[in-house]
Amino acid sequence: MRHNRRLRWAAVPIAAVLSLVLAGCTQAQLNGFLPGFVEGEAPVTNHTERVSGLWVTSWIVLLIVGIITWGLTIWAVIAYRRRKGQTGLPVQMRYNMPIEIFYTVVPLILVLGFFAFTARDQAIIEERFAADEVDVQVEVIAKQWAWDFNYVKEDVYSPGIQAQLDEEGPAGSIVESELPTLVLPVGANVEIELQSRDVIHSFWVVDFLYKKDMFPGKTNYMSIVPEREGTYAGKCAELCGEYHSLMLFNVEVVSQSEYEQYIDSLRDLGQEGQLSAEYDRNQNLPGTGEPELQEEQAE
Structure with a gap:
């Protein structure tokens, strides 16, 4: 008691x-x-x-x-430590x-x-959004060592380049303004299609707390709703070659009006249409003509 x-x-x-x-x-x-x-x-x-x-x-x-x-x-x-005066082994069970x-x-x-x-x-x-629930559809294409973004419904694109070192800044610093930037509207149902032009990459936006691999010849998907405006750092999370550490990008979550202005700015730059698979390095994937060549050799 x-x-x-x-x-x-x-x-x-x-x-x-x-x-x-x-x-x-x-x-x-x-x-x-x-x-x-x-x-x-x-x-x-x-x-x-x-x-x-x-x-x-x-x-x-x-x-x-x-x-x-x-x-x-x-x-x-x-x-069960050995006490003073004890000898031999303790009782074994x-x-x-x-x-x-x-x-x-x-x-x-x-x-x-x-x-x-x-x-x-x-x-x-x-779980993916139903087709009629998707507000923004973006095709993210990874390449050594940068990113291309196709805004599918708007039919515009934004090509990206590898992160550039800032020669005038501190050692190892990069030019932030030249990083590929994925712009998304806040509160929208966003479906991201993930593809690779060459080797295995991984799409990682640190603040999203989620990443997904990108395989040549396969499309993966992410369905998200951005809920806070801001700029968030992204990077490739799969070792993909010599300049893997410079395969960086940003995600900017903006208001709907700012998003529409950004899409218009891409049109003003003449970046209408979609960046296609013709730029892929892997041209010998299944379904690209190799079976026909084998049939001709057999004949």
């Missing part, structure tokens, strides 16, 4: 401290210090909070498991069924839980 009373008295200050700590957490801390969050503002995309929630929940669970594991390890080291069941079942539950929540969130994030 006295033992339970002590536990209650110990739990009160612990709970109070935890409440104060959690109440004082900033937006960044509550979201695991991940990018894409600003105090008092909306997340960058409609998926940002979901990714953050999966991440924070996972490390909290693993932190609890770690504390329990280290606590039991330290307790065993102290409780071959097995303990309750403990063995515990450390088999608990990790299994954790693995299944992580798998289930990850699969659930990934299915939601990967």
Whole structure:
């Protein structure tokens, strides 16, 4: 009875401290210090909070498991240490069924839980908009070592070049104004088609908390709703050759009116139409004429 009373008295200050700590957490801390969050503002995309929630929940669970594991390890080291005057080996036990069941079942539950929540969130994030729900359709084409952007519905394009080093700035700095820039309207349903002209690349906008690989001959998709205006850094996240580190771009989320002005500016530059696959380096992919050549040789 006295033992339970002590536990209650110990739990009160612990709970109070935890409440104060959690109440004082900033937006960044509550979201695991991940990018894409600003105090008092909306997340960058409609998926940002979901990714953050999966991440924070996972490390909290693993932190609890770690504390329990280290606590039991330290307790065993102290409780079963060799005492003064003891000699020989301690009593050996071959097995303990309750403990063995515990450390088999608990990790299994954790693995299944992580798998289930990850699969659930990934299915939601990967779900594409219906064709009639898409407001903006952009074809992003990766190439060594830059990016091309086709705005499909508007029938205009924006070609990109590799990041240029700023000779007048600090060592390693780049000319930001010359980076390829993908412009998106805030609040719009955006479908991004991802393709590659040469090798495997990966489309990664850091603040989106999500990236996706780009394979030659295959189209991948991302469906997002940008929810906060701003400029967000992007890069290739798959080692793709000598100048991989300079394969950079920006994403600018702007108002609808600013987006329409940007599209008009591309038309004024004469960049109407779409950049096609004729610029792809891989011209021997299936369906490009090789089977016909084989048939001619057979004849």
